Amino acid sequence: MNRNPIIPFVLIMVMGLGLMFLLSFKGLGDSKELAKEGEGGEKTEETAEMNPEDFYQQSCAMCHGNQYEGVSGPSLEGVGSKYSQDEIKDILVNGKGAMPPGLAAGKEDQMAEWLANELK
Numbered sequence: 001m002n003r004n005p006i007i008p009f010v011l012i013m014v015m016g017l018g019l020m021f022l023l024s025f026k027g028l029g030d031s032k033e034l035a036k037e038g039e040g041g042e043k044t045e046e047t048a049e050m051n052p053e054d055f056y057q058q059s060c061a062m063c064h065g066n067q068y069e070g071v072s073g074p075s076l077e078g079v080g081s082k083y084s085q086d087e088i089k090d091i092l093v094n095g096k097g098a099m100p101p102g103l104a105a106g107k108e109d110q111m112a113e114w115l116a117n118e119l120k
Helices: 006-038 052-059 085-094 108-118
Strands: none
Touching: 052 108, 085 108
């Protein structure tokens, strides 16, 4: 029972090439959708409006507390009366103290406005 050892390698190669072409065609279809979004077309789930309160609970509450009381980070109670909206945005972009920069990347404007107005 001598089998040809090259057959499994050829089958894997053929399946790999087929998968490569399939994924290439899938990418072509996705590129049209991305181009439409880039032109200001319909918004996808990722570009939809974000809720600052939800973002805070997901990304900030671990250090600043669920009720803004401060845990390992400082309390945010009254942050809107201590800092202007631009100062808050600067802290979100550049960090301050132990807070690393860029944690709210792309959402700084909405977060700064929310913090300045809601936490006075």
